[in-house]
Amino acid sequence: MMLLSPPGIGFDTAMLIAVLLPMIGAVLLVLAGRWPNLREAVTLATAVALFITVIHLLGGYLAGEAPKLVLFDVVPGLPLAFRLEPLGVIFSLVASGLWIITSLYAIGYMRGNNEKNQTRFYACFAIALGAAMGIAFADNLLTLFIFYEVLTLSTYPLVAHKETPDARRGARIYLGILLATSIGLLLPAIIWTYAVAGTGDFQLGGILEGKIDEALLPILLGLYMFGIGKAALVPIHPWLPHAMVAPTPVSALLHAVAVVKAGVFTVLKVTVYIFGTDFLSSTDASVWLMWIAAFSIVFAGIIAMTKDNLKARLAYSTVSQLSYVTLGAMLASGYGITAGALQIMMHATAKITLFMCAGAIYVATQKTELSQMDGLGRRMPWVYGAFTVGALAIIGIPPLGGDWVKLYLVMAASDSGEKYIIYALILASLLSIGYLLPVVARGFFGNLGDRTEPAAQFNDAMPSEERIRAPRLTVIAPVITAGLCFLTLFLVGPLKELIAPLVGAH
Amino acid sequence: MMEFVMLHLPALQVVVPMLAAPICLLLMRGGLAWMLALVTAVLCFAMSLLLLQQVIETGPISYHLGGWEPPFGIEYRVDAMNAFVLVIVAATSALVLPFARRSIRAEIEPSKQALFYTVFVLCLTGLLGVTITGDAFNVFVFLEISSLATYVLVAMGARRDRRALTAGYTYLVMGTIGATFYVIGLGLLYQATGTLNMEDLAVRLQPLGDLTSVRAGFAFIMVGLALKLAMFPIHAWLPNAYTYAPSVVSIFLAATSTKVAVYVLLRFMFTVFGYDFPVVELSLSTVFLPLAVIAMFVASAVAVFQTDFKRLLAYSSVAQIGYMVLGFSMASVTGLTATMVHLFNHAAMKAVMFMVAGAVVYRVGSTAVASFAGLGRQMPWTMAAMVVGGLSLIGVPLTVGFISKWYLILGALETGDWIIAFMIVASSLIAVIYVWRIVEVAYLTPAPEGAKPVSEAPLSMLIPMWTLALVCIYFGINAELTASIGQTVAEALLNGNGVSPAVAIPEVVPATDGAMEGAAP
Amino acid sequence: MEDSQFLEFVIGRYNYWLVIVLMMVGLYVVVARGNLVKKLVGLNIFQVSVFLFYISVGKVAGGTAPIYVDDPNALYSNPLPHVLILTAIVVGVATLAVGLSLVIRIQRAYGTVEEDDIQIADAGRDASPRAGGASGSSAPTIGGSA
Structure with missing residues (x-):
C-alpha cells in the first residue's frame, strides 16, 4: 500500500498526531465559532486529516512497521505510551472514517433542526474523537484509562446538549453510570493488575499468567468487564437508552463511532493483551461472564422488541449487539476475538446507518415513535432503503457482513465446548429480526390512514404519498454508510489477516 | 550578599x-x-x-x-x-x-x-x-x-x-x-x-x-x-x-x-x-486507619447535602484530610508517598476551589450553591477553573487528584486491603455527586429571572486562580516531580534514615524530683 | 507495707495529682459552661495546670532556684522548664487576649455571651439566599445589634 509519508514524520509521531489533531481542531473551531461555515469546514478538514493520518499508520503497519511512542511518565515508572497494533488499527479506522460521515450528517441535522450551541457540539465531538484515538493507540492500561475518562467527560456535554430537564437527567445517568463503573470497578482492576503484574503494558499472551492466584481471576475479569461501562454489559447498560436524549448525531457518535466501540475495543484489548486468550481458556475464569454476555444479548433483544420509540429500540439493539463482542472475548478463543473485531466494523457501519435514518426521519417529520411511522417508507424511500440495508446487516443476512460475526461466534463456541451458547446465538438472531424488521415492514407496507392518530401528525396541506424532503445531507450520509455495509463484506478477509497474529499466536 | x-x-x-x-x-x-x-x-x-x-x-x-x-x-x-x-x-x-x-x-x-x-x-x-x-x-x-x-x-x-x-x-x-x-x-x-x-x-x-x-x-x-x-x-x-x-x-x-x-x-x-516503636504501629492500625476511613465517608456524605459552596468545600476538606491520614496509616512506602503527594495536590485543588468561591462572592455576593446558576455563561473562566478543581477532587485522570488516588489505592492493594481500596473508590464516587451538583447548577441552570448580569472575575483574581488550575493539570499529567519527592520522603521516613544526631550527645543529667522520673505503671 | 506504698503513690506524687485536678477542672469548665468568658477562664486553668506540670517536673530534690549564687557547689533546679513555661505563659496571655476581644465583639454583635442564646440567634438565619444576585446571608453589620 502506498505510504503517504511526508518526509520526517515517523510513524510513532503519526500516532501522537492522530491523538492531538482533533484536539487542535477543537480549539480552532471554537475560535471560528462565529462563522458557521468556517467552523464546519474546520471540522471536516480535521476529520479528513485524521483519516489520512490513520491510513498512513495502516500503511505503515501493513509494511511491517511496529511503531511505539513513549511520552513522559505520568507517575514515576508509568509512562504515557502509544503502540500500533491490529485492534487499534481497526478501531481507529472505523472511528476516523465514520467521523467524516457523521460530521456531514451533523451539519445537515443541526442546521435542519436549528439547534443551539453548535460550536460546543462540534468542539466536544472533536475532543471525543481525539480521546478515541488515544484509546486506540494506548500501549498500557494507564494511558488507556486516561483517554477513556477523557472520552466520558467530553461526551457529557454532547448528551446534555438540549439542556432540557430530561436531557440533564439523562446526562446525569450517563455520567453517573460511566464514572461509577470506571472509577469504582475499572480503576481498582487496573491498579490491582499493576500491583500483581508489576506492569500495565499490553503484551500478547497477557501479563497475568503466574502472577495472580487463579481463584481470583474471575473476580478481576469481572471487575474489568463491568468496569468497562462503555461496553454496556447488562446490568451496566442503562446509560445507553438514557443517552438517547441527545441529538441523533450524538447518538450516532455514541453508538457507532466512538463510545461503545471504545468500550468493546477495551474489552478485546484487555482480554488479549492483559489476560491472554490462551491463559483464559486454560482457567475457567471467563465462563460466568460468558453467560452474562449471552443473557445480555437476549435480554436486550427482548426489550428492544417492546420499545415504540425508534431510538430506544435501536439503543437496546446496540446493547444486544455489543454483548456479541463481550461474548466473543469471554469465549476465550481465537475465533471469538476475530468475531469481536469483525463486529466492531460491522456494527459500526450498520448502526450508524440506522441512527442516521432515525435522525433524518425526525428532522423531516418530527416523529419519534414507531407507531407513527406507518407507510413512511414509501414517502422517504432513500432513507428507508438505507435503513433496510443496515437492518439486514445487523440481522446477519448475506451478503452483508453480520453473518460473519455470528459464524465466528458459533465456531468459537464449539471451540470452547459451549454448545448452549449456540442456541443463545440463534435466539438472538431471531430477536434481531423481531425488533428490526417491523420498522422496515411497517414503513414500506404500513397503511397511511390506518389509525386516526398518525393522520393527525401530518400537515393538513400535505397530500398523501408525496415524498417527504429531509435535509439533503441527512439522507446522503446514511446512504453512504449503507453502501459501506456492503463494502465490509470485502473487508472481512483483510481484517482476518490483520488480526491473525493475535489469534494465531496463542 | x-x-x-x-x-x-x-x-x-x-x-x-x-x-x-x-x-x-x-x-x-x-x-x-x-x-x-x-x-x-x-x-x-x-x-x-x-x-x-x-x-x-x-x-x-x-x-x-x-x-x-x-x-x-x-x-x-x-x-x-x-x-x-x-x-x-x-x-x-x-x-x-x-x-x-x-x-x-x-x-x-x-x-x-x-x-x-x-x-x-x-x-x-x-x-x-x-x-x-x-x-x-x-x-x-x-x-x-x-x-x-x-x-x-x-x-x-x-x-x-x-x-x-x-x-x-x-x-x-x-x-x-x-x-x-x-x-x-x-x-x-x-x-x-x-x-x-x-x-x-x-x-x-x-x-x-x-x-x-x-x-x-x-x-x-x-x-x-x-x-x-x-x-x-x-x-x-x-x-x-x-x-x-x-x-x-x-x-x-x-x-x-x-x-x-x-x-x-x-x-x-x-x-x-519511628515506625518500629511499639505504640506507633498500634495507633496507626487501630486509631488512625478507622478514623480516616470514617472521615472519608462521613464527610463526603455530609458535603453532598450542603447548600453553601464554602461549607461543601470545608466538609470535602475533612474528607481529603481523611485520605492523607489513610495514606500514612498504611505505613508503607506507597501509602506515605500518597500522603506526601496529596499534601501538594490537595493544597492546589482546594485553593482553586476556594478562589472560585472568592471570585463568586466578589461578583455575586453570595456563596450559596444556588447563586451559581447561570454563571457558566457569565463567568466562564471562573467556572472552568471550578470544573478543573472539581474533576481533581473526584480524581479524574489528567488532574492531580488522580495521582493521589492512584497511590492510595495502590497502597491499599499492595497490602491486600480490598475493603480499604473499595472504600477509597466509593468515597470518590460520593465526591462525584457533590461536584457534579455544582457543575450542573453552574452550566445547565439558567440564571434566575431579573437577576443582575454578572461579569467575569477581575484579572487579579483570574490569574492566580488559573495558575493553580494549570498546576492541577500539569502535575496531574506529569507527576514526576511531586511523586519522586514524595517517594524519597516516604522511604526516608520508614527506614529511619533521617535520624542522625546533629552533634554528639552530651551527658545530661535528667532533672527529676525523687521518685517521679520514669515511674513504672 | 501496702499502706506506705499507697501513701507514697498519693502523697509522694502530689504535684501530679494537683496537675490532674486542675486540668480536669479547666476542661470541665470549657465544656460544661455556656458563658463564653467562663470558657476562657476554664481554658486558662487548663493551661496553668500544664505550667505547673512542667515546673514541678523541673525541680531537683535539694536544688535551689536556677539563679546563679556564689556557691560553686550549689545544686540548681532545671532552668529549662522555667524558660519554656515563660514562653507558654506569654502564649497563654496572648490567647486570652485574643479570646476576650472576640468575646467583646460577639457581645456587640449578638448582645449576649451565652452560647445557648447565640445558637438560638444563629439558628433562625440559615435559609439559603435567593440567587438573584442579592447579597448572601443577611449579615447584620457589627455593632448594629439590639
Missing part, C-alpha cells in the same frame, strides 16, 4: 515575614500593606524554592540558630519533607496575595485592611516556622503564632457574616486545647529524655521502649496534632471556620494550615518515634 543569604536561608525564611509584619502595621494604608505582604510572600516563595533545591542537591540542612549547637540551641533542620511543605505554604501565599487585593478591599473595612495583612503575614511566619524548625517546643511556639493569627483572620469575616466571630472563638478554644495537649505530651517526653531537639529525641527514645509516660506523651501529642489537622472526629471547628472566614483566609487556610499539621504529625510519628 548572596552568600550571606544562602548561608542563613533557613533563618531568613522565618525572619523576613516576621519583620515584615509590624512594618505592615506601621504602613497603616491597606494598599501599601498589601504590597509589602506581596513582596514578602514572593521572597518567601523564592527562599523556599532555593531551600528545596539545596536539599535535593546536597541533602538535609542543619542550621544552628544563634550559633548555639543543638541540642542546647534551637536547630532549624530542613530535609526533603519540610522543604516540600515550605514550598507549598510559600507558594500558596504568593498566589493568594494577588488575589487578595480586590477580595480584601471588598470584604474588610478600609481601616482594618492593614491590620489584616499584618496578621496574615504573621500567620505565614508561624506556618513557615513550624515547618522549618527542628526543635519540638519551637514547633509549639510557631504553631501558636500561626494559630492565634488564624483565629483573628477567621473572625475578620464578621463583616459579611457575624457567625465568623463564633467560628473564630470555637476555633480558638479547640485549637488552644489541642496545642496544650501537645505541650503536655512534649512535657512527658522531655521528662523521659531530657531533650527537646527532635533528632535528639529520636535517638534518646530508642532505648526507652515501652514506658507508660512515653506512650502517654505520644498519645497527647497525637491528639493535639489531630485536633489541629481536623482529623475526624475532632474536626468540628473546620466547617464553620472555613465557611465564615473571608475568602482569602479560606483559600490560605485550606491550602496550608492542615498540611503543616499533617507534616508535624508525620515528623513525630516517623522521625521522632
Whole structure:
C-alpha cells in the first residue's frame, strides 16, 4: 500500500498526531465559532486529516512497521505510551472514517433542526474523537484509562446538549453510570493488575499468567468487564437508552463511532493483551461472564422488541449487539476475538446507518415513535432503503457482513465446548429480526390512514404519498454508510489477516 | 550578599515575614500593606524554592540558630519533607496575595485592611516556622503564632457574616486545647529524655521502649496534632471556620494550615518515634486507619447535602484530610508517598476551589450553591477553573487528584486491603455527586429571572486562580516531580534514615524530683 | 507495707495529682459552661495546670532556684522548664487576649455571651439566599445589634 509519508514524520509521531489533531481542531473551531461555515469546514478538514493520518499508520503497519511512542511518565515508572497494533488499527479506522460521515450528517441535522450551541457540539465531538484515538493507540492500561475518562467527560456535554430537564437527567445517568463503573470497578482492576503484574503494558499472551492466584481471576475479569461501562454489559447498560436524549448525531457518535466501540475495543484489548486468550481458556475464569454476555444479548433483544420509540429500540439493539463482542472475548478463543473485531466494523457501519435514518426521519417529520411511522417508507424511500440495508446487516443476512460475526461466534463456541451458547446465538438472531424488521415492514407496507392518530401528525396541506424532503445531507450520509455495509463484506478477509497474529499466536 | 543569604536561608525564611509584619502595621494604608505582604510572600516563595533545591542537591540542612549547637540551641533542620511543605505554604501565599487585593478591599473595612495583612503575614511566619524548625517546643511556639493569627483572620469575616466571630472563638478554644495537649505530651517526653531537639529525641527514645509516660506523651501529642489537622472526629471547628472566614483566609487556610499539621504529625510519628516503636504501629492500625476511613465517608456524605459552596468545600476538606491520614496509616512506602503527594495536590485543588468561591462572592455576593446558576455563561473562566478543581477532587485522570488516588489505592492493594481500596473508590464516587451538583447548577441552570448580569472575575483574581488550575493539570499529567519527592520522603521516613544526631550527645543529667522520673505503671 | 506504698503513690506524687485536678477542672469548665468568658477562664486553668506540670517536673530534690549564687557547689533546679513555661505563659496571655476581644465583639454583635442564646440567634438565619444576585446571608453589620 502506498505510504503517504511526508518526509520526517515517523510513524510513532503519526500516532501522537492522530491523538492531538482533533484536539487542535477543537480549539480552532471554537475560535471560528462565529462563522458557521468556517467552523464546519474546520471540522471536516480535521476529520479528513485524521483519516489520512490513520491510513498512513495502516500503511505503515501493513509494511511491517511496529511503531511505539513513549511520552513522559505520568507517575514515576508509568509512562504515557502509544503502540500500533491490529485492534487499534481497526478501531481507529472505523472511528476516523465514520467521523467524516457523521460530521456531514451533523451539519445537515443541526442546521435542519436549528439547534443551539453548535460550536460546543462540534468542539466536544472533536475532543471525543481525539480521546478515541488515544484509546486506540494506548500501549498500557494507564494511558488507556486516561483517554477513556477523557472520552466520558467530553461526551457529557454532547448528551446534555438540549439542556432540557430530561436531557440533564439523562446526562446525569450517563455520567453517573460511566464514572461509577470506571472509577469504582475499572480503576481498582487496573491498579490491582499493576500491583500483581508489576506492569500495565499490553503484551500478547497477557501479563497475568503466574502472577495472580487463579481463584481470583474471575473476580478481576469481572471487575474489568463491568468496569468497562462503555461496553454496556447488562446490568451496566442503562446509560445507553438514557443517552438517547441527545441529538441523533450524538447518538450516532455514541453508538457507532466512538463510545461503545471504545468500550468493546477495551474489552478485546484487555482480554488479549492483559489476560491472554490462551491463559483464559486454560482457567475457567471467563465462563460466568460468558453467560452474562449471552443473557445480555437476549435480554436486550427482548426489550428492544417492546420499545415504540425508534431510538430506544435501536439503543437496546446496540446493547444486544455489543454483548456479541463481550461474548466473543469471554469465549476465550481465537475465533471469538476475530468475531469481536469483525463486529466492531460491522456494527459500526450498520448502526450508524440506522441512527442516521432515525435522525433524518425526525428532522423531516418530527416523529419519534414507531407507531407513527406507518407507510413512511414509501414517502422517504432513500432513507428507508438505507435503513433496510443496515437492518439486514445487523440481522446477519448475506451478503452483508453480520453473518460473519455470528459464524465466528458459533465456531468459537464449539471451540470452547459451549454448545448452549449456540442456541443463545440463534435466539438472538431471531430477536434481531423481531425488533428490526417491523420498522422496515411497517414503513414500506404500513397503511397511511390506518389509525386516526398518525393522520393527525401530518400537515393538513400535505397530500398523501408525496415524498417527504429531509435535509439533503441527512439522507446522503446514511446512504453512504449503507453502501459501506456492503463494502465490509470485502473487508472481512483483510481484517482476518490483520488480526491473525493475535489469534494465531496463542 | 548572596552568600550571606544562602548561608542563613533557613533563618531568613522565618525572619523576613516576621519583620515584615509590624512594618505592615506601621504602613497603616491597606494598599501599601498589601504590597509589602506581596513582596514578602514572593521572597518567601523564592527562599523556599532555593531551600528545596539545596536539599535535593546536597541533602538535609542543619542550621544552628544563634550559633548555639543543638541540642542546647534551637536547630532549624530542613530535609526533603519540610522543604516540600515550605514550598507549598510559600507558594500558596504568593498566589493568594494577588488575589487578595480586590477580595480584601471588598470584604474588610478600609481601616482594618492593614491590620489584616499584618496578621496574615504573621500567620505565614508561624506556618513557615513550624515547618522549618527542628526543635519540638519551637514547633509549639510557631504553631501558636500561626494559630492565634488564624483565629483573628477567621473572625475578620464578621463583616459579611457575624457567625465568623463564633467560628473564630470555637476555633480558638479547640485549637488552644489541642496545642496544650501537645505541650503536655512534649512535657512527658522531655521528662523521659531530657531533650527537646527532635533528632535528639529520636535517638534518646530508642532505648526507652515501652514506658507508660512515653506512650502517654505520644498519645497527647497525637491528639493535639489531630485536633489541629481536623482529623475526624475532632474536626468540628473546620466547617464553620472555613465557611465564615473571608475568602482569602479560606483559600490560605485550606491550602496550608492542615498540611503543616499533617507534616508535624508525620515528623513525630516517623522521625521522632519511628515506625518500629511499639505504640506507633498500634495507633496507626487501630486509631488512625478507622478514623480516616470514617472521615472519608462521613464527610463526603455530609458535603453532598450542603447548600453553601464554602461549607461543601470545608466538609470535602475533612474528607481529603481523611485520605492523607489513610495514606500514612498504611505505613508503607506507597501509602506515605500518597500522603506526601496529596499534601501538594490537595493544597492546589482546594485553593482553586476556594478562589472560585472568592471570585463568586466578589461578583455575586453570595456563596450559596444556588447563586451559581447561570454563571457558566457569565463567568466562564471562573467556572472552568471550578470544573478543573472539581474533576481533581473526584480524581479524574489528567488532574492531580488522580495521582493521589492512584497511590492510595495502590497502597491499599499492595497490602491486600480490598475493603480499604473499595472504600477509597466509593468515597470518590460520593465526591462525584457533590461536584457534579455544582457543575450542573453552574452550566445547565439558567440564571434566575431579573437577576443582575454578572461579569467575569477581575484579572487579579483570574490569574492566580488559573495558575493553580494549570498546576492541577500539569502535575496531574506529569507527576514526576511531586511523586519522586514524595517517594524519597516516604522511604526516608520508614527506614529511619533521617535520624542522625546533629552533634554528639552530651551527658545530661535528667532533672527529676525523687521518685517521679520514669515511674513504672 | 501496702499502706506506705499507697501513701507514697498519693502523697509522694502530689504535684501530679494537683496537675490532674486542675486540668480536669479547666476542661470541665470549657465544656460544661455556656458563658463564653467562663470558657476562657476554664481554658486558662487548663493551661496553668500544664505550667505547673512542667515546673514541678523541673525541680531537683535539694536544688535551689536556677539563679546563679556564689556557691560553686550549689545544686540548681532545671532552668529549662522555667524558660519554656515563660514562653507558654506569654502564649497563654496572648490567647486570652485574643479570646476576650472576640468575646467583646460577639457581645456587640449578638448582645449576649451565652452560647445557648447565640445558637438560638444563629439558628433562625440559615435559609439559603435567593440567587438573584442579592447579597448572601443577611449579615447584620457589627455593632448594629439590639
